[in-house]
Amino acid sequence: AQSVSQHNHHVILSEAASLELGCNYSYGGTVNLFWYVQYPGQHLQLLLKYFSGDPLVKGIKGFEAEFIKSKFSFNLRKPSVQWSDTAEYFCAVNGRYSSASKIIFGSGTRLSIRP
Amino acid sequence: AAGVIQSPRHLIKEKRETATLKCYPISRHDTVYWYQQGPGQDPQFLISFYEKMQSDKGSIPDRFSAQQFSDYHSELNMSSLELGDSALYFCASSPGQPGLASYEQYFGPGTRLTVT
Numbered sequence: 001a002q003s004v005s006q007h008n009h010h011v012i013l014s015e016a017a018s019l020e021l022g023c024n025y026s027y028g029g030t031v032n033l034f035w036y037v038q039y040p041g042q043h044l045q046l047l048l049k050y051f052s053g054d055p056l057v058k059g060i061k062g063f064e065a066e067f068i069k070s071k072f073s074f075n076l077r078k079p080s081v082q083w084s085d086t087a088e089y090f091c092a093v094n095g096r097y098s099s100a101s102k103i104i105f106g107s108g109t110r111l112s113i114r115p
Numbered sequence: 116a117a118g119v120i121q122s123p124r125h126l127i128k129e130k131r132e133t134a135t136l137k138c139y140p141i142s143r144h145d146t147v148y149w150y151q152q153g154p155g156q157d158p159q160f161l162i163s164f165y166e167k168m169q170s171d172k173g174s175i176p177d178r179f180s181a182q183q184f185s186d187y188h189s190e191l192n193m194s195s196l197e198l199g200d201s202a203l204y205f206c207a208s209s210p211g212q213p214g215l216a217s218y219e220q221y222f223g224p225g226t227r228l229t230v231t
Contacts, residue, residue, distance in 0.1 A: 036222075043224040044158070044205065090157060101209075102148060102160035102171050103220060 002027045004091050004106035012112045013081055021076040021109050023091030033074040034092040034103065035065055044090070050074065051096070061085070083115045117141065119208050119223030127229045128196050136191040136226045140208030146170070147189040148207040148220060149181060158205060164189055196230045203227050 007022035025031065035047040048059025055067040065076045074091060091106040120139040128134050140147050146165045150158040160173035164183035175181075178196075183189045187208075193200060204227075207220040 044222040046219065046222075049219060101146075101218070101220075102163060102173060103150075103158075103207075104160070105157040107157050 002093070002104050004093055004104055006089075006091050006106035006109050008109045009107070010110045010112065012114065014114045015083055016080050019076070019078040019081045019085075019111070021089055021091075021111070023074045023076065023106060024072050025074065025091070025093045025104075026072065027093050027095065027104075030096040031093050032096050033065075033067055034094075035059065035063070035074070035076050036090045036092060036105075038088040038090065038108075040087070047076070047089075081111075081113050083113045085111060086113045087111060119206055119221055121204075121206050121223040121226050123226060124224065125227050125229075127231065129231055130196055130198060132196050132230075134193045134196060134228060136193070136204050136206075136228070138189045138191070138206030138208075138223060140187050140189070140206075141221055144208035144210050144221070145187055146209045146211065146218070147183055147187065148209075149175075149189070149191050150205040150207065152203040152205060152225075153199075154202070161191070193228075198230050201228060201230045 003026045005024045033050040036044045037047050047063050048057050050057045050067045058064045063078050088108045090108045092103045094101045094103045122137045148163040149161040152158040161175040162181050163171045167183045178194050181191045203225045205225045206223045209218040209220045211218050
């Protein structure tokens with residue numbers, strides 16, 4: 001079965017703390033991996049994506065993620081969070097060569113940053 | 116460049132009414148996806164179209180139907196609305212045929228549907 005698992009439902013950090021959000025996926029075949037962010041009341045925005053090549057990908061706003069194929073993981077990291085990073089974060093996957101490229105989302109991790 | 120446009124942005128309907136949501140993809144994008152995000156939930160795939168043909172179908176109720184038109188815009192038609200249909204409906208677009216390459220999906224701002 002195709003699925004994405006995000007380990008933390010709600011993470012609370014202080015400003016300047018380091019962040020790591022866990023994501024594991026289950027998918028038969030070659031995958032594309034994504035992290036999306038959804039600020040309160042807003043639509044999904046792409047933070048970063050992995051299609052192929054270097055498994056360490058850098059995205060916007062200082063975020064990065066590492067694809068570890070052997071662990072089926074794609075964890076999101078940021079060395080120093082800011083209050084403005086308060087949002088919902090979704091890990092997602094789709095099949096690179098699938099005839100149906102629908103995106104499968106994880107259940108999301110709500111990140112709250114204390115000023 | 117303009118992004119994915121969805122209209123209306125907000126819609127309030129009563130139970131058993133019908134609703135039509137519209138999605139205008141980015142220029143030259145010929146694939147459209149619809150997703151539903153219930154309150155506090157992750158987005159769930161509903162249906163997709165490539166070149167005006169349905170390319171994939173997810174957990175879309177039989178009360179819903181959708182199509183893609185010759186100008187590539189898409190409409191999601193929802194009938195006999197139920198309270199549980201209240202959600203944020205996202206449309207996404209991408210270039211090219213699904214499955215042939217790694218095309219990113221660009222999401223629109225969503226239509227927030229409230230059924231009372």
